[in-house]
Every structure is written in structure tokens, then in C-alpha cells.
Amino acid sequence: MQRKSLTRDECPIARSLDRVGEWWSILIMRDALQGLRRFDEFSRSLGIAPNMLTRRLTALVEAGMLERRAYSERPPRYEYVPTAKGEDFRMVLMSLVAWGNRHYAEEGTSVELVERDTGRPLQPMLASAEGHIVPLDRCVLQAGPAASTGMRERLASLAAKP
Template identity: 90%
Template sequence: MQRKSLTRDECPIARSLERVGEWWSILIMRDALQGLRRFDEFSRSLGIAPNMLTRRLNALVEAGMLERQAYSERPPRYEYVPTAKGEDFRMVLMSLVAWGNRHYAEEGTSVELVERETGRPVQPAFANTDGQMVPLDQCTLQAGPAASLGMRERLALLDAKP
């Protein structure tokens, strides 16, 4: 029996990083999820070169994270609006905020994740399908229905670790 080798295409982290793992893409998504929509807004916020911004916006549209919507015909101008897939990325960004604050804000936090109504600080959390909170140390990875033999073997190796 020939063993299928594990590819990075099968790993959800690798697949995700392929689409949004580039520095500028993550910052563009941060700004888009905070309400920026237009090329010049992104440019002002990020200080990014126009050619790089164009490439990153096009890549995010191609990845299905943003949708181009025309707001002017003459000259043609577009807004970049997060799709449902892009909105789902908010959780990833908020987790990065919490992690960065916990580990890299020696001088204090410059941005905090808070509950909109109360202003109380919050932390990203996990819940099971019934809505019950599950502590992170009680979570693990397991092979999904489409996992290859290579993925199953890799996860078995990780499970065997003490």
C-alpha cells in the first residue's frame, strides 16, 4: 500500500497562512474589519506602497476574504468589503490581539479587546457545539473525516507525546 505523504495543503493552518499569512494581508484585514473600505483609507492607515496594496487587496479578493464593490463609475473606484469568510477572520485577529498583549506589550497594552456594551476586557475562548465554555487545555486536535493517512499518522505521533 502506497502511503500518501502529508502535504501542507491538508493542514488548516498552512492553508490559512497561504491566503492571509503575509504581514500586509493581516493588517489590511484588521483595518477592513474595523470599517475601512477604500484604497486611500488603507494606504493612509498602513503607509503601504500603492503597488503592494493593490497586490494584497487583489489576493484577498481572490481568496474570498474581501469583495470589490464599485462606488464610482467615473473614474472607476471600488470599496473592499469583508465577506462572511473575511468576517470569520475577526476571531483570529482578536486572538492575536490578546496573545500579543499577553506576551509582547512590556510597556502596557495599546489596544484592548473589550465587550462593546460594558467596556469590560474579554479574552478569546472556546465553546463546544452546545455553547458550553471549554478551557483551552481541555482541547486537542483529531483527524477529520477527510484526513489522509499521513495526517492521521502525524496526529497519532502528537497524541503519543507525554
């Protein structure tokens, strides 16, 4: 059994990174989730080369993160709207904001996650299905129903480590 194929085929982190793990894709999703929709808006915001932007938008559409919608027929023009899958990525981005602020903002935070109505700072949290906050040190990964034998063995060996 090859570890590489186990990781790429079965690991949810590896699968996710295959779709959105490239630098530009994450920044495009950030901008799309903040309301940018059109090619020229992304281009201005990111300073990305047009050919790279075209490739990344196409990949995000193919991954089901964005939906391409025509807004002009002559000339043909499109906007890119986050899908439900793309909206779910918001939590990943908010976690990156909090992590980056905590570990890489020596000069102070330039962007904060806050509650819309009160402006109070927020931190991404894990919660049970019933809504109870669960500290990260009380969380573990376990094999899911579709886990292969290799994944079950891998997780069991990691759980046995102190």
C-alpha cells in the same frame, strides 16, 4: 510521502497562511473589519506602497476574504468589503490581540478587546457547540473525516507524545 506536501495540502493552518499569512494581508483585514473600505483609506492607515496594496487587495479578493465593489464609474473606483469568510477572520485577529498583549506588551496594552456595552475586558475562548467554555488544556486536535492516512498518522504520533 513528503511531509511538506502533507502540511501544505492538508493542514488547515498552512492553507490559511497561504491566503492571509502575509503581514500586510492581516493588517488590511484588521482595517477592513474596523470599517475601512477604500484604497486611499488603507493606504493612509498602513503607509503601504500602492503597488503592494494593490497586490494584497487582489489576493484577498481572490481568497474570498474581501469583495470588490465599484462605487464610482468616472473615474473607476472600488471599495473592499469583508465577505462572510472575511468576517470569520475577526476571531483570529482578536486572538492575536489577546496573545500579543499577554506576551509582547511590556509597556502595557495599547489595544484591548472589550465588551461594547460595558467596556469589560474580554479574552477569546473555546466553547463546545452547546456553548460550554472548554479550557485550552482540555482540547486536542484529531483527524477529521477527510484526513489522509498521513495526517492520521501524524496526529496519532503527536498525541502519543507526553
